[in-house]
Amino acid sequence: MNSVVVLILGLVVAFIGYRFYAKHIDSKIIKSDPKRATPAKMYMDGVEFMPTSKNILFGYQFKSIAGAAPIIGPIIAIQWGWLPALIWILAGTFFIGWVQDYSSAMVAMRNDGASFGGLSHKLISPRARIILLAFIYFYLLLIAGAFGNVVVSTTIALKAAPMAWLFLTVGGILAGQMIYRWRKDIILTTIVTVVIAMAGIWFGSIAPSDSIIGASLANSRWVWAIAAFVFCYFAAVLPIWRFALPINYVASYIVFLGLFFGIIGIFILHPDFTLPAYTGFSIAIGPIWPIMFVTIACGAISGWHSIVSSSGTARQLENELDARPVGGGVMFIEMMLALFALIIAGTIYASSAEYGAAIAKGPGGIFAAGVSKFLGAIGMPAALGRSYGSVMMIVLAITIMQLVIRFMRVATSELLSDVSPVFRNPHIGTFIACVLGMVLVMTGWWQYLWVLFGGANQLMASLALLLVTAWLMSEGKSAAWAFWPMIFMFITTIAALLYTSYNLLIKVISGAVKGEALIGNTLMGLVGLFLVVAALILGSEGMKALKRYRSITKTQAAAAAKA
Amino acid sequence: MSEEKKKKGGFFGAVKEFVYGVAAHDSARFALKSRASMEHLFILITMGDMLGVPILPPYYSLRLLPYVVPQISTWKRRMLKEKDLTDGLA
Secondary structure: OEHHHHHHHHHHHHHHHHHHHHHHHHHHHOOOOOOOOOHHHHOOOOOOOOOEOHHHHHHHHHHHHOOOHHHHHHHHHHHHOHHHHHHHHHHHHHHHHHHHHHHHHHHHHOOOOOOHHHHHHHHOOHHHHHHHHHHHHHHHHHHHHHHHHHHHHHHHHOOOHHHHHHHHHHHHHHHHHHHHHOOOOHHHHHHHHHHHHHHHHHHHHHOOHHHHHOHHHHOOHHHHHHHHHHHHHHHHHOOOOOOHHHHHHHHHHHHHHHHHHHHHHHHHHOOEOOOOOOOOOEOOOOEHHHHHHHHOOOOOOOHHHHHHHHHHHHHOEOOHHHHHHHHHHHHHHHHHHHHHHHHHHHHOOOOHHHHHHHHHOOHHHHHHHHHHHHHHOOOOOHHHHHHHHHHHHHHHHHHHHHHHHHHHHHHHHHHHOOOOHHHHOHHHHHHHHHHHHHHHHHHOOHHHHHHHHHHHHHHHHHHHHHHHHHHHHHOOOOOHHHHHHHHHHHHHHHHHHHHHHHHHHHHHHOOOOOOHHHHHHHHHHHHHHHHHHHHHHHHHHHHHHHHHHHHHHHHHHHHHHHO | OOHHHHHHHHHHHHHHHHHHHHHOHHHHHHHHHHHHHHHHHHHHHHOHHHHOOOOOOHHHHHHHHHHHHHHHHHHHHHHHOOOOHHHHOO
16 A cells, blocks of 8 residues: 555544544534533633634644654554554544543543543542552553663664753753753744754764764663663753753754654655555464554544643633644544554555664654655655654653653652651652663563553543543433444453553563563563553443443433423 | 744744754743742741741731732642642653
């Protein structure tokens, strides 16, 4: 199949999904009302609750949800063949992905901008809130581990990446200084800092890391894992304007330009898929069901999006009608990003053997090679293109990772400060988060780590859909469009997590793994099992709540019939 | 932003807002959150005696009260609103 056909297919699915399915749900079931006051208007405080233009929120939502996951998932999942991956990306987004993103925003909006903790307490049970929050902590740990692994493997596979990353960091810190301390013009700041970051990409291509620090250090996982977590450490403990945000600001231009010109490159080159459409039901990572459905996470559906939609976007929407373009529309854009990654993985290698050799080194190298090829179509030299692709990959991973570590620091303080005041110290919380993340990165096989992250992410999505279903039933609205996706995702993710945890722990019990792998397998297996147990308790509580709502609805219907 | 202004912006206005949303909206939100934290401290200092913590002599509290009054309702709402771990993420 030709890559342009895939892009056009994606656009058609997005058009039908957004224009017809989403509009039907929005207008007939949810009954969005432009005259209803949103939490942003009702509780405007100029901080969290603030009416914001839908165009701004569209960009904000896109930036918040588009991390490394929609790119890495398809690159790994193409091992089952490009056709199953393509079908899951399209069908997953159409039937589940946008449903979750849109409805998470809507349920929060119709409940005074409450976040998931409050919603689970109100709609399911008091116990559900505590379990959900504990679940989220371990889910974030898996994000830190999986994305940390991406950073490490990319810096090792692409020797241009460290220099580009360093320059980006310098440019970002300078941006913070220029904007907030020197009060310089934003356009001047942007030009200066983006040029510095671009210079780093060029410099990386002519001065690779092994030529500067030697091959042994440049190929050391320890070195780059420490670098990644030191970076996240600063992001977590420094004021957010000083480090994390300005780096994200500069990085967003690099990512945005790369994606824009990369897609143009696909249209110019319009290559055919060279990898097989289908390879088999079971491969080294596991069987196509359930494992592929969690390997491709954000490109089809992602629990992360529901957190952004409910805690961030829902408090800024100025009109209920904006929830469809912002919540739903952005998910379809994310789907296009996943298709972009699928095209890269499926078209740039001549054979499965070549792809197999590349994926063994990590997905970052494949992405960078694809970016290089498609940017080459508009005239960028190959080495520079690879450098550009490598820094894009690092940026997409580390921007989420630094946020996660920062958040885990806050969570540690909130959860454990009653146990001992020492946990109130920001350095302690950050250190704990970094050490746990480091252990996962250094000891776990990255493909299993990715599957566990994907499983936790999709499970989070099914829990979000459970909350949405409970809310729809409590309101007496039709809930099938959220209920069946929730059931599918719940069963699939539980199966995926159990399968992966079993595979990890059985190696520990049988003594098949030793040393670092023993620690990695044990930790990952136990985290996976914890997530399964937490999700089962939440699922059980949720089903009780759904039964309760159904009996209330029946009683009301019977009373209405009598009257 | 009024409807008229939005229409005037047209396509390029929408693109400009989108780019702002991608690149800088987060920074603006965090800046506002930082300011709100400072305001919370300011209100605590000014109105501490209401909570049984007389930080400022009443004379200065009363002099500062007019500057604090506009913030009280949103401050109260922010303080009383249920928060959880996900609030820090977005």
